[in-house]
């Protein structure tokens with residue numbers, strides 16, 4: 248893992264967008280995207296740039312189950328608002344958490360992933376070490392699947408909803424094997440609340456208890472962290 252320390256999230260976003268640009272210049276055709284507060288500064292830098300992504304495809308990690316696409320907390324809405332409205336891509340895929348047939352939605356997404364190998368995947372990390380919505384205990388061999396969100400994740404996400412009971416309890420997510428299949432991965436983490444997960448990811452044992460620890464096995468990972476997120480590293 249290559250670790251890049253930055254002074255703050257804005258600087259991290261600058262680094263993130265430079266990695267996107269370098270990948271594009273190296274022929275990347277498919278970008279794996281993430282939602283949440285972490286990738287926002289990267290998207291802001293991409294939006295402000297004149298980098299042309301119009302011939303590339305995006306594939307998002309995950310989506311809530313049962314949250315309408317125009318709901319402000321849906322990941323469809325997030326991507327539209329924070330990136331797609333201003334940056335044009337040839338095609339963008341996000342898991343279909345509104346599909347009445349979730350088994351079909353899973354099959355469709357696995358097909359999309361098979362047809363569009365990801366060149367660069369951007370990731371955040373959960374306070375419990377999750378990547379995508381792959382919660383602790385998820386098999387490293389997993390592909391697209393439905394997850395029951397852990398109480399810790401529901402609590403962390405409750406800040407975005409009026410009521411904790413409004414937070415969806417399930418999500419559809421790419422699996423860990425799908426994430427590991429990306430040619431390059433850039434994981435960003437900012438703030439002290441991520442320090443424990445960052446330490447476990449980088450210095451801890453490779454274990455399904457800490458999903459992000461699997462990244463130790465990937466040959467091309469860049470971790471972009473601020474001082475707070477790095478504060479527990481040896």
Ligand code: PGA
Nearest residue numbers: 283284285286371372373
């Ligand atoms: P955050 O979420 O970027 O909103 O902190 C990251 C994650 O849970 O993967």
